[in-house]
Amino acid sequence: ILNSAKKIRSLRDPTSKMSKSDVQPLATISITDSPDDIMLKFRKAVTDFTSEVTFDPKSRPGVSNLIAVHAAVTGQSTEEIVRQSVGLDTAQYKSVVADAVIQKLAPIRSEIHRLTSERGYLCSILTHGADRAKEMASPVFHDVKKLIGL
Numbered sequence: 001i002l003n004s005a006k007k008i009r010s011l012r013d014p015t016s017k018m019s020k021s022d023v024q025p026l027a028t029i030s031i032t033d034s035p036d037d038i039m040l041k042f043r044k045a046v047t048d049f050t051s052e053v054t055f056d057p058k059s060r061p062g063v064s065n066l067i068a069v070h071a072a073v074t075g076q077s078t079e080e081i082v083r084q085s086v087g088l089d090t091a092q093y094k095s096v097v098a099d100a101v102i103q104k105l106a107p108i109r110s111e112i113h114r115l116t117s118e119r120g121y122l123c124s125i126l127t128h129g130a131d132r133a134k135e136m137a138s139p140v141f142h143d144v145k146k147l148i149g150l
Contacts, residue, residue: 008065008068008069008072009061009065009068010022010024010027010028010065011026011027011028011029011041011042011044011045011046011065012024012026012027012044012045012046013027013046014046014061014062014064014065015061026040026041026044027041028041029041029101031105031108031109031112032109032112033105035102035106038098038101038102038105039095039098039102041098042066042094042095042097042098042101043091043094043095043098045062045065045066045094046062047060047062047063047066047090047094048060048062048063048090050063050090051089051090051091052089052090053067053081053082053085053086053088053089053090053093054082055067055078055079055081055082063090063093066090066093066094066097067081067082067085069097069101070096070097070100073100073101073103073104074100074104
């Protein structure tokens, strides 16, 4: 997702990068956010008073950030996004971006839900991983014990 957008900006302060440690819950999108939460966060995203959708990071950082997010989740260029958004005002465009993000994250959220609902499966994976790690570390651990005289 981040290949096409080097830095995703905060939804509440588009002059700073999006960070999971941001104190404003509406500033960031989490993979585990519900579709309703994602829609709310994009509806509340900071933009300016110009209603058309244009990409100009210096003078319109809020709308430009939405375009960058949209481009990142769809794989389209910012130019394509702007062309497709002609006729939309920023409020309508926020819903379009939210829908694209929801669609992109849906399979990931679904897999997270599936895995967290299968506790036994997760425990077996963790146990198997721990056993493999012990097996791989055992020779080194044995050598270290020998070197220190244990």
